[in-house]
Amino acid sequence: MLIATLSLPEQVVLMLAALILLSSFLMLAQVRLDSMINTFALQGLLLFFATLIMALISGKYQLLISAALTLFLKVFFIPNKLRGLVVRLDINREIESITNPSLIMLFAASLVLFSYYVALPIRALSLLATRNTIAISLAVVLIGMLMIISRRKAVTQVVGFMSMENGLFFAAVVATCGMPMVVELGIAFDVLVAAILFGVFFFHIRTEIGSLDTDRLNHLTEVEK
Amino acid sequence: MNGWLFAIVQTLCVVFFAPFMAGLVKWMKCKLQNRQGPPPWQPYRNLLKLSRKQVVLADTASFVFRIAPYVVFSVTIVAVSVVPVISVQLPTAALADVIVLVGFLSLARFFLSLAGMDVGTSFGGMGSSREVTISSLAEPALLMAFFTLAMNASSTNVSTVIAHLSQGSLILYPSLIFSSLGLILVAIAETGRIPIDNPATHLELTMIHEAMILEYSGRHLALMEWAAMLKLTLYSLLIVNLIVPLGVALTLRPGDLLLGAVSVSCKLLLLALFLAVVETAQAKMRLFRAPQYLGLAFILSLLGMMSHIILEVR
Numbered sequence: 001m002l003i004a005t006l007s008l009p010e011q012v013v014l015m016l017a018a019l020i021l022l023s024s025f026l027m028l029a030q031v032r033l034d035s036m037i038n039t040f041a042l043q044g045l046l047l048f049f050a051t052l053i054m055a056l057i058s059g060k061y062q063l064l065i066s067a068a069l070t071l072f073l074k075v076f077f078i079p080n081k082l083r084g085l086v087v088r089l090d091i092n093r094e095i096e097s098i099t100n101p102s103l104i105m106l107f108a109a110s111l112v113l114f115s116y117y118v119a120l121p122i123r124a125l126s127l128l129a130t131r132n133t134i135a136i137s138l139a140v141v142l143i144g145m146l147m148i149i150s151r152r153k154a155v156t157q158v159v160g161f162m163s164m165e166n167g168l169f170f171a172a173v174v175a176t177c178g179m180p181m182v183v184e185l186g187i188a189f190d191v192l193v194a195a196i197l198f199g200v201f202f203f204h205i206r207t208e209i210g211s212l213d214t215d216r217l218n219h220l221t222e223v224e225k
Numbered sequence: 226m227n228g229w230l231f232a233i234v235q236t237l238c239v240v241f242f243a244p245f246m247a248g249l250v251k252w253m254k255c256k257l258q259n260r261q262g263p264p265p266w267q268p269y270r271n272l273l274k275l276s277r278k279q280v281v282l283a284d285t286a287s288f289v290f291r292i293a294p295y296v297v298f299s300v301t302i303v304a305v306s307v308v309p310v311i312s313v314q315l316p317t318a319a320l321a322d323v324i325v326l327v328g329f330l331s332l333a334r335f336f337l338s339l340a341g342m343d344v345g346t347s348f349g350g351m352g353s354s355r356e357v358t359i360s361s362l363a364e365p366a367l368l369m370a371f372f373t374l375a376m377n378a379s380s381t382n383v384s385t386v387i388a389h390l391s392q393g394s395l396i397l398y399p400s401l402i403f404s405s406l407g408l409i410l411v412a413i414a415e416t417g418r419i420p421i422d423n424p425a426t427h428l429e430l431t432m433i434h435e436a437m438i439l440e441y442s443g444r445h446l447a448l449m450e451w452a453a454m455l456k457l458t459l460y461s462l463l464i465v466n467l468i469v470p471l472g473v474a475l476t477l478r479p480g481d482l483l484l485g486a487v488s489v490s491c492k493l494l495l496l497a498l499f500l501a502v503v504e505t506a507q508a509k510m511r512l513f514r515a516p517q518y519l520g521l522a523f524i525l526s527l528l529g530m531m532s533h534i535i536l537e538v539r
Binding site for chain 2: 004011012014015018021022025102105112116132133135136
């Protein structure tokens with residue numbers, strides 16, 4: 001299927017898919033917490049537009065509800081909540097050092113290739129014109145995972161987790177025109193509850209170990225040896 | 226025959242107007258910063274003045290130092306002759322494809338950095354080492370962006386790529402958008418503009434291009450500076466004609482050529498304004514952050530290539 005054979009809205013969805021992947025890469029490279037949260041909100045916005053366009057071209061209007069949920073939760077509510085947390089924890093100006101950033105970027109690029117090969121047989125099952133984006137959404141999930149692995153600060157790990165969920169949601173929207181409404185509502189509220197719970201956890205982690213560096217949870221004793 | 230004549234005239238035009246392009250960016254930048262600014266044709270005056278001055282050579286300068294300005298200038302002209310400016314019907318385009326074009330640019334850079342090290346001053350060596358560091362990081366990104374465009378058009382010839390892109394209806398290629406972003410970032414780094422290098426400074430520890438040509442004087446310096454302006458124009462032409470191929474003449478008919486000339490001037494004007502705005506809004510980066518910047522360019526080009534393979538082909 002050549003891109004030239006698609007209609008303009010479908011081309012826009014493919015474009016948005018590529019932009020979502022780019023925002024994942026940007027999040028992976030971002031060292032400042034506030035700009036990372038902004039990038040996360042941007043990814044949510046792109047996801048909202050993709051869902052909106054998919055709802056309009058497929059005629060499945062329940063996707064509009066998902067789009068509205070995405071807009072409310074992932075563009076406004078969760079980023080605002082995270083921003084507030086970061087300000088209250090007084091780490092909004094903090095810079096997190098990434099060990100070997102270029103290696104991680106290359107690893108993320110190879111993850112994209114990997115998900116392309118993994119998604120080849122899955123893609124054959126879907127009949128939608130936008131099925132090529134399954135590989136992209138899988139890559140977004142894997143890059144979110146990579147972010148959780150490669151970062152040490154709890155807040156960035158949470159953002160990575162949320163962007164993993166973005167990838168899953170995007171896969172559901174573009175490959176099958178959305179999950180059943182019950183599932184979707186369930187996941188949306190799970191994420192919402194997770195965001196609130198994480199906020200509580202941040203405070204607990206900090207009061208327990210005096211920092212948000214999750215590497216220090218590996219130590220068994222409080223005294224550095 | 227007609228085509229060859231046209232190609233030669235077109236190349237000469239670009240060579241002649243290159244200082245104006247550089248002067249224009251500078252003038253717009255000055256206006257944006259509320260400064261008086263030299264008029265856009267100031268670079269012509271500078272070149273004329275320099276060509277009248279006596280050449281002063283260091284005692285330690287070898288023949289490399291003396292031939293480098295001529296090599297750099299002529300190689301850049303050859304590179305310019307390959308790029309379609311007004312029309313894609315260019316017989317010179319058969320001389321070289323994008324890979325050779327990048328090769329021409331690296332040949333010029335090779336001689337430039339040799340000349341920087343030749344006299345043996347510490348500034349020259351520093352400038353050369355920085356230039357080589359930055360270009361070794363920028364070149365993969367540049368080639369990757371070109372390859373994505375080439376894969377779209379199934380040809381590595383610049384003319385064919387532009388002709389392919391300007392035909393057909395409007396299709397939103399994600400790969401093109403990413404690779405053109407990568408191309409812009411690389412072009413800014415390669416032509417020594419802010420945020421990688423500051424073209425306005427002449428004596429500063431972090432300068433790159435100026436450090437290499439610090440020992441030059443007279444007509445040698447004029448040629449080196451002209452080559453740098455030519456390189457800026459070359460990259461600008463590549464960017465405007467590859468990203469917005471609208472208006473590039475597909476034939477050699479006078480009407481099409483006129484339209485092509487008008488459109489390319491408008492596009493260059495817009496690009497000059499864009500450059501001036503960017504250079505006003507941005508500060509120069511620390512030198513050690515340049516790898517990050519070029520890493521972003523590489524990731525963008527790589528994403529362009531991958532989105533071409535994943536999203537567009539099948």
